[in-house]
Amino acid sequence: MTTPEALALSNEANALFVDEDYDGALDLYTQAIAAAPQSADLLVARAAVYLKLDDFPSAIGDANKAIQLQPSNAKALLRKGIACFSMEEYATAKTAFEKGRELDPNNNQFKTWLRKCNAELEDEMVGDEPPPPAAAPPATSPLLAGSQPKPTPTPYPRGFQPWLKVNMPSHVTCSLLVPSERRLVVCGSSGEFVIIDTLTGTPILAT
Numbered sequence: 001m002t003t004p005e006a007l008a009l010s011n012e013a014n015a016l017f018v019d020e021d022y023d024g025a026l027d028l029y030t031q032a033i034a035a036a037p038q039s040a041d042l043l044v045a046r047a048a049v050y051l052k053l054d055d056f057p058s059a060i061g062d063a064n065k066a067i068q069l070q071p072s073n074a075k076a077l078l079r080k081g082i083a084c085f086s087m088e089e090y091a092t093a094k095t096a097f098e099k100g101r102e103l104d105p106n107n108n109q110f111k112t113w114l115r116k117c118n119a120e121l122e123d124e125m126v127g128d129e130p131p132p133p134a135a136a137p138p139a140t141s142p143l144l145a146g147s148q149p150k151p152t153p154t155p156y157p158r159g160f161q162p163w164l165k166v167n168m169p170s171h172v173t174c175s176l177l178v179p180s181e182r183r184l185v186v187c188g189s190s191g192e193f194v195i196i197d198t199l200t201g202t203p204i205l206a207t
Contacts, residue, residue, distance in 0.1 A: 006036035010045065017045075022052045040070035047079040051086075059083040074104035081113055090120045 002010070013028035029046040036042060043066040050059035063080035066073050077100035084093035094117040101110035 002032075002036045002039045002042065006032040006039065006042065009035065010042060013045065013049075017049060017052075020052075022049050025049050026053070038069060040066040040073050040076065043069070044073060044075045044079060047076070047083070051079065051082055054086075056083040056086050072103055074100045074107065074110075077103070078107075078109060078113075081110075081117075085113065085117065085120075088120075090117050090124070093117050094121070 009028050009032035013025045013032060016022075016025040016028065026046065026049045029042060029049060033039065033042045033046060043062040047059045047062035047066070050056070050062065060080055060083045063076045063083065066076035067080070070076070077096045081093045081096035081100065084090075084096060094114060097110050097114045097117060101107070101114065104110065
């Protein structure tokens with residue numbers, strides 16, 4: 001309910017609000033509410049001023065009072081939803097917008113704000129997902145584990161080239177180097193072979 005005094009103050013506040021004099025409008029709305037503290041409409045109007053001043057907690061406070069006085073006041077739910085959204089309380093804002101849409105289904109503002117809430121809530125869900133687990137290293141068969149010997153370095157001094165130490169005859173058809181024993185087996189075309197010490201280049205065994 002409003003009184004003639006509250007109504008006059010409210011009209012002046014409305015004019016200041018249109019002129020974007022939000023501080024002046026806030027003062028007059030506050031005076032009007034003092035004259036008619038049970039007026040949900042005045043609380044909704046002052047909540048709109050608080051939104052313009054980025055005082056979102058105060059806007060929520062006035063909107064909640066208006067909802068208590070008049071649960072069917074869709075504008076109060078709209079003000080509350082916008083203030084909660086601005087404070088990144090997207091779930092609470094969505095609830096307010098959904099209730100307001102039920103009361104005023106033709107108001108497209110509720111549909112617009114609900115789309116914004118859903119988008120923000122989806123982003124939050126994506127951001128909360130844990131990172132994928134790191135790929136496990138390939139399993140090694142227990143039968144093969146430890147069975148593969150590590151290659152051993154060639155037992156020659158640095159810069160030593162055993163193949164250059166041996167003069168290969170023209171009739172050689174094949175040869176086999178045994179690095180671990182420093183031996184070179186050379187086979188001839190007639191079946192004979194010779195074992196040569198690769199360090200000295202001298203034959204060890206010949207047939």
